[in-house]
Amino acid sequence: MRTLLSCFVFGGLLVSATTLAAPNDVLLTGLVERDAAGNPVRNPSTDLVMGDQEAFKGLTTELGFVFSPHALSPAETTGHAGFDIGVDYTLHFIQTQNEYWSTATERGRQGKVVPPVLQTIGVRARKGLPFSIEVGAGGKYLFESHMYALGADLKWALNEGFIWFPDFALTAGVNRLIGNKHVDLTVATAGAQLSKTFGLFGMMRIAPFLGYNYVMINAASSVVDPNPADASDIGGNFTFDQVFLLGNGYHRALGGLRVGAFIFDLTFEGDLNFAGNQAVHQLGFKLSLDF
DSSP: OHHHHHHHHHHHHHHHHTTSOOTTOBOGGGOBOBOTTSOBOBOTTTOOBOBOHHHHHHHHHHHHHHTSOOOOSOSSOOOTTOEEEEEEEEEEEOOTTSTHHHHSBHHHHTTOOOOSEEEEEEEEEEEEETTTEEEEEEEEEETTSSOEEEEEEEEEEEEOSOTTSOEEEEEEEEEEEESOSSEEEEEEEEEEEEEOOEEETTTEEEEEEEEEEEEEEEEEEOOBOSOTTOTTOGGGOBOOOOBOGGGSEEEEEEEEEEEEETTEEEEEEEEEEEOGGGOOEEEEEEEEEEO
16 A cells, blocks of 8 residues: 555556656757857768767766666665565765756756756655565656666675675666656666664664666667757757667765664765766655655
8 A cells, every 4th residue: 555655656657747747857968069150060961060079978878867867775685575665765965067968958058047956856665575586666857857877786695694794786777768858868777885783772773875886878869959949950850879888887985874773774875976077975864754
């Protein structure tokens, strides 16, 4: 019942989002090569407008980090009879000095300042299985947009709850962007985590954790019309070259703390993504029920 209720709540957020203004929506029509006069450059052999491939890769890399799976939990599983469901809120610190944020977002195209922080809210359920395996599923929504991601993840704890040794787990996850007609985006992660749970005052439990992820981003585009106001100018339409998953990977370090009492858990996590000028660092919070 709780799972069903949470799905209805998250679904309501998504539906209501589609009725609001969407300044964070991404449009690729502005990502084109331009000459000194500001006119779109055409490929001399095909006469197609030339898309700015470097800007497309940079933009989708940052979006990939925003919509990527991230742990927000220690290495230990819920146990084969356990279940966890939570709501998370995450701040994503984007690189607004990159010009594509002002040319490819609705807010930027309206001449407004793009804020340095994007916000997402999500729900995720985790279920323990035998042999210290845990599966999870959920989604996240980007505020002030029509974009959200759905995904699933897997955790396998090679050690948990053994004397004073830290818990150690291998993790993997995948999220897929939904709600944007221009961008086809899939993000996968693989990594490992360490954590240890301690009792506190006989009433609470705390679990600091550290981890590493390898974040892989696959991005493609639909056909882009560089001049949507002119319906007759279909000869200039173009697509971007696909950015392939296995050739577009980045390192991520993460750390956090879970504080629990009774069936309630509050988790804090910080992520450092190493991607140069496209790095999006994150700070997340999750409130969950663990039973």
